[in-house]
Amino acid sequence: MRFLVAILLALALTVPAAAAGLVADPARPAAAVRDGKLAEALAQREGSPVIVNFWASWCEPCRAEMPSLQRLAERWRGRGLSVLTVAVGDRPEQAERFLWESGVVLPLLHDPDQALAHSLSVRALPTTLVLDGNRRIVARGRGAIDWDDAAVDRQLQNLLK
Numbered sequence: 001m002r003f004l005v006a007i008l009l010a011l012a013l014t015v016p017a018a019a020a021g022l023v024a025d026p027a028r029p030a031a032a033v034r035d036g037k038l039a040e041a042l043a044q045r046e047g048s049p050v051i052v053n054f055w056a057s058w059c060e061p062c063r064a065e066m067p068s069l070q071r072l073a074e075r076w077r078g079r080g081l082s083v084l085t086v087a088v089g090d091r092p093e094q095a096e097r098f099l100w101e102s103g104v105v106l107p108l109l110h111d112p113d114q115a116l117a118h119s120l121s122v123r124a125l126p127t128t129l130v131l132d133g134n135r136r137i138v139a140r141g142r143g144a145i146d147w148d149d150a151a152v153d154r155q156l157q158n159l160l161k
Contacts, residue, residue: 022130022139022155037109038116041084047133048080049160053106054117054127056090057098061144062126070104072147081160084109088117088125130159 042050053069055062066085073083086109087095099108111117120129120137128141138159145152 021143021145022128022141022152022159024139024159036116038084038086041107041109042131042135045082048082049133050131051081051083052086052129052131053083054086054088054111054120054122054125054129056088056125057094058090059125063098063102065126065144065147066099066102066104066106068145068147070106072152073106075153076156081156083107086111086116088122089114130156132160 038052051069051072053065055066057063069083069085073081076083083106085099085104085106088111090110090112092110092112095108095110098104099106109116117127124142126141126144128145129137130139130141132138139155
């Protein structure tokens with residue numbers, strides 16, 4: 001029975017890539033971004049836009065998305081954009097092992113109790129938040145995103161002007 005519950009939970013928390021894309025969010029403050037471990041990570045990036053990607057090592061769409069997210073970080077680094085990842089409901093060693101084995105070198109925060117994800121209304125994995133330099137959520141992506149897509153780059157340019 002536990003196995004069935006775990007499978008149903010995994011299916012409920014993952015969204016297929018076909019449903020993905022960034023959706024503009026009216027720029028609104030994110031209270032959870034102002035304190036806690038995410039705020040500490042963002043303090044080093046003061047005044048710069050940040051992409052925060054919520055994922056888990058057991059989530060197949062999350063795993064598939066991670067290499068293109070790494071390439072986005074490399075491509076946009078010179079323009080001041082940072083990428084942070086948050087492993088949700090995952091054991092730290094599993095999340096770290098997945099990133100290491102896949103060659104992804106993005107900053108990683110752990111959210112094993114899902115408190116950060118819940119505080120930012122993350123209801124499915126993967127979910128991505130785009131924060132402007134003032135720490136306001138300006139867009140949200142639900143599902144795996146092809147970060148190599150030129151349309152995504154254009155959308156980010158418009159969002160982060």
